[in-house]
Amino acid sequence: xxxxxxxxxxxxxxxxxxxxxxxxxxxxxxxxxxxxxxxxxxxxxxxxxxxxxxxxxxxxxxxxxxxxx
Amino acid sequence: xxxxxxxxxxxxxxxxxxxxxxxxxxxxxxxxxxxxxxxxxxxxxxxxxxxxxxxxxxxxxxxxxxxxxxxxxxxxxxxxxxxxxxxxxxxxxxxxxxxxxxxxxxxxxxxxxxxxxxxxxxxxxxxxxxxxxxxxxxxxxxxxxxxxxxxxxxxxxxxxxxxxxxxxxxxxxxxxxxxxxxxxxxxxxxxxxxxxxxxxxxxxxxxxxxxxxxxxxxxxxxxxxxxxxxxxxxxxxxxxxxxxxxxxxxxxxxxxxxxxxxxxxxxxxxxxxxxxxxxxxxxxxxxxxxxxxxxxxxxxxxxxxxxxxxxxxxxxxxxxxxxxxxxxxxxxxxxxxxxxxxxxxxxxxxxxxxxxxxxxxxxxxxxxxxxxxxxxxxxxxxxxxxxxxxxxxxxxxxxxxxxxxxxxxxxxxxxxxxxxxxxxxxxxxxxxxxxxxxxxxxxxxxxxxxxxxxxxxxxxxxxxxxxxxxxxxxxxxxxxxxxxxxxxx
Numbered sequence: 071x072x073x074x075x076x077x078x079x080x081x082x083x084x085x086x087x088x089x090x091x092x093x094x095x096x097x098x099x100x101x102x103x104x105x106x107x108x109x110x111x112x113x114x115x116x117x118x119x120x121x122x123x124x125x126x127x128x129x130x131x132x133x134x135x136x137x138x139x
Numbered sequence: 140x141x142x143x144x145x146x147x148x149x150x151x152x153x154x155x156x157x158x159x160x161x162x163x164x165x166x167x168x169x170x171x172x173x174x175x176x177x178x179x180x181x182x183x184x185x186x187x188x189x190x191x192x193x194x195x196x197x198x199x200x201x202x203x204x205x206x207x208x209x210x211x212x213x214x215x216x217x218x219x220x221x222x223x224x225x226x227x228x229x230x231x232x233x234x235x236x237x238x239x240x241x242x243x244x245x246x247x248x249x250x251x252x253x254x255x256x257x258x259x260x261x262x263x264x265x266x267x268x269x270x271x272x273x274x275x276x277x278x279x280x281x282x283x284x285x286x287x288x289x290x291x292x293x294x295x296x297x298x299x300x301x302x303x304x305x306x307x308x309x310x311x312x313x314x315x316x317x318x319x320x321x322x323x324x325x326x327x328x329x330x331x332x333x334x335x336x337x338x339x340x341x342x343x344x345x346x347x348x349x350x351x352x353x354x355x356x357x358x359x360x361x362x363x364x365x366x367x368x369x370x371x372x373x374x375x376x377x378x379x380x381x382x383x384x385x386x387x388x389x390x391x392x393x394x395x396x397x398x399x400x401x402x403x404x405x406x407x408x409x410x411x412x413x414x415x416x417x418x419x420x421x422x423x424x425x426x427x428x429x430x431x432x433x434x435x436x437x438x439x440x441x442x443x444x445x446x447x448x449x450x451x452x453x454x455x456x457x458x459x460x461x462x463x464x465x466x467x468x469x470x471x472x473x474x475x476x477x478x479x480x481x482x483x484x485x486x487x488x489x490x491x492x493x494x495x496x497x498x499x500x501x502x503x504x505x506x507x508x509x510x511x512x513x514x515x516x517x518x519x520x521x522x523x524x525x526x527x528x529x530x531x532x533x534x535x536x537x538x539x540x541x542x543x544x545x546x547x548x549x550x551x552x553x554x555x556x557x558x559x560x561x562x563x564x565x566x567x568x569x570x571x572x573x574x575x576x577x578x579x580x581x582x583x584x585x586x587x588x589x590x591x592x593x594x595x596x597x598x599x600x601x602x603x604x605x606x607x608x609x610x611x612x613x614x615x616x617x618x619x620x621x622x623x624x625x626x627x628x
Contacts, residue, residue, distance in 0.1 A: 078232045085228045089389060092221050093382035094370070101214075103360050103367050109353030111360065111367040117217055118425075121224045121418045128231065128415040135411060 081131055088124050092117065142462035143293045149466025150292070150473065153332070154309055157325050157477060161313025164324035168317075173509045176318035177247040177489045178403040181238075187323050188405050188413045192227070193420040194326035194478035195398070201427055202333065202475035203284050206453075207446035209431025210438075212375035213359075213366035216428050221385050223421035226392030231414040233393065235407035236556050240628045242403070249399040249548070250494030256555040256625050257563035258618045260498050265570060266548065267494025270396035273545050274487040275523050281480040282307050282527035285473055291451035292469040300528050306473055307524060310481045314488070315516040319404060322481035329474035334423050336471030341426025344433040344453060352429065359435050366435070383592040391546030391594065397486025399552075488515035546594045547573035550605050559622040563615075565608030573601030 090096050100116030107115040169175050183191070201219065208216035237252065246252045249270070254263030282303050289302020313321040349355035356367065365371035370378035393399065402410060434449045443452050454468055492512035497503050503511070547570055554561035577597030588596060614622065 081232055085225070085389075088228070089225060089386070092225065093385050094378040097369070097382075101368055101370070103364070106353060106356060109351060109356060111214075111356050113214055113367055113369070114217060117220055118422070121220070121421055124224060124228075125415070125418040128228075128418075131231070132411055132415050 084127055088120060091120050145462030146292050146466035146469055150469045153470035158309045160328050161317055161321040161325040164320045165317025173505050176509055179319045181403060183405040185409050185412050188409055189416055190327040190330045191323045194330040195482040202472050203447045203450055205427040206431030206450045209428040210434045210449040211446035214369050215376035218384055220421055220424055222388035224418045225389045227414050227417045230393045231411055234402050234410035236628050237402040238407050238410055247403055248490055248493045249396045253551050256621050257566055258621060259563040262567055263494050263498040267490045270490045271487055274483050278480055278483050278523035279527045281476045282524055284476040288469055288472045310477050311516055311520040314481050314485045315513045319485055322485050326478045329478035333471045333474040336468055338426045341429040345429050348433045348437050355433055362436055377590045379590045383595045387546050387592045387594045390549045394545050394548040396490055397482050400486055484516055484520055487519040488512045491515040544574045544577055547597055547601055550602050555625050559626045561609045562612050564612045565605045568608050569601040569605035572604050573597040576600045
C-alpha cells in the first residue's frame with residue numbers, strides 16, 4: 071500500500087472514531103445534564119469537546135501530509 | 140420615522156451591498172468562459188473556500204430552523220452542530236482525488252465525474268435529475284426564509300411574495316452574471332455578517348431573558364428533565380433516529396452535487412486545509428441554538444404558528460428598543476438564506492446545462508452551453524420561487540426530505556474511487572432502488588424499521604444491489620480502462 075493510502079486509511083479510522091463518540095451507544099456516556107460546564111449541560115459540552123478534538127486531529131493529519139510533500 | 144422604516148432601510152443597504160459585491164466579483168474575468176462560470180477557473184484560495192463552504196451550509200435552515208429546533212426539540216438540535224462538523228470529514232479523502240481527476244479530464248459536475256468513470260451517459264442524466272430534484276426543495280426553503288424575514292420585520296407591510304422576489308431576484312442576477320465567483324464573494328460578505336449577528340443576538344437574548352447561559356439551562360432543566368437529553372421519555376428524538384440522522388448526514392453531506400462541484404474550484408491542498416478549519420464554523424453555530432433555548436419557557440407554543448418563527452417572534456417582541464439593530468438582524472437572517480441559495484442556484488444551473496442538456500445532445504458548443512446555464516438560473520429560480528410562494532410545508536421537513544435521496548449517490552462516488560470491479564449497470568440499479576426505497580419510507584410508510592432514517596434503509600438496499608449486480612455483470616472495455624485510472628489517482 072502506498073504511504074498516501076495508509077494516511078487516508080488512518081484518517082478514515084479517525085473519522086469513525088469521532089463519529090462513534092457522537093452517536094449511540096457511546097454517546098450515552100455524554101448524554102446527561104450534570105455536571106453543567108461553562109453553564110452548558112454535559113450533553114452539549116461533550117459535543118463541543120469532540121468538535122475541538124476533531125479540529126486538532128485534522129491539523130495533525132495536515133501536518134503529516136505536509137511532511138510528505 | 141417608524142421602526143420598521145429604519146429596519147427596511149438597513150435591509151435595503153445590505154441588499155445593495157450584497158448585489159454590488161456579487162456583480163463586482165465577476166469583473167475583469169471572462170464573461171464567456173464556461174470554466175470561469177462553473178468552477179472559477181479552479182483558482183479559489185482558502186479564505187474564499189472556507190466562506191463558500193460555510194456560507195452554503197449556514198442557511199435559512201440554520202438561522203430560522205436551528206432556533207426552532209432548539210426551542211421545540213431541545214437536545215435533538217445538537218444534531219445540527221454535529222452534522223456540520225462531521226459532514227465535511229470524508230471530503231478530506233475524496234475531495235483531493237475528485238479535484239485531481241477533475242482537473243485532468245476537465246470535469247465540472249458530479250455527473251461528468253460519474254458518467255466518465257462508468258462510461259454511461261444514462262448515469263450522468265440520472266445524477267443530473269436527482270440533483271435538480273433535490274435542489275428545488277432546498278431552494279424553496281431558502282426563499283420561504285427570505286419571505287418570512289421581510290414579512291415579519293416590516294409588520295406585514297411588505298407582502299410575502301415581494302420580499303422573496305426582491306432578495307431572491309438579486310441572487311439570481313448576480314449568479315447569472317458572475318457565476319460561482321459571484322456566489323463565493325457575496326458569501327464571504329454574507330457569512331461574516333450573519334456570524335457577527337448570530338453571536339450578538341445569542342448573547343443578547345440569553346442575557347436579557349435569563350441573565351446568563353447557566354441560568355438558562357438550569358431553568359430549562361428544572362422544568363423538563365429530559366429536554367436537554369436524547370432518547371429519554373420527555374425527549375423529542377429517539378436514540379436510533381438521532382444516530383442514524385448523523386450517519387446519513389455524514390454520508391450525504393459531500394454528495395450534494397453543488398458541494399461536489401466546489402471540489403473543482405480549488406486545488407487539492409486547499410481542500411484539505413478547508414476541511415481542517417471547517418469545524419470552527421460549526422462552533423459559530425452555537426449561539427444560534429442558544430437563541431432557541433432562550434425562548435423556552437418564555438414564549439408559549441400557542442403564541443407562534445410553528446417553531447421556525449421563534450427567532451422572528453423574539454425579535455419583534457423582545458428586541459424593541461432600536462429600529463437599527465432590528466434591521467441589522469433582518470439583514471443577517473437574509474444573508475443566511477441568500478448565501479445558501481446562490482450556491483444552490485448556481486449548482487442547479489451547471490447540472491442542468493452539463494448533466495442533462497450536454498449529455499443528451501453532446502454536440503452543443505461551449506458558448507451555447509454557457510448560455511443554457513445562465514438561462515437555467517432563471518428557470519430553476521422561477522420554479523423554486525413559485526413553489527415557495529404557493530406551496531406549503533414545515534420548514535425543516537423539506538430539507539431533511541431532500542437529504543435521503545442525495546445520500547444514495549454515495550455508493551457510486553466511493554465505488555468510482557476505491558472499487559475497480561463495480562460496473563455501471565449495478566450503480567444505476569442501486570441508485571434507482573435506493574431512491575425509491577427512501578421515498579417510500581419517507582412519505583408513504585407509517586413508520587421505519589427501528590425508527591431509522593429512511594435514507595439509511597435505502598442505502599442498505601442500494602449497497603446490496605451494487606454488490607450483487609457487480610458480481611453478475613461484467614464491465615465494458617472502456618470502463619475497465621477508466622476504472623483503473625480512477626482507482627489509481
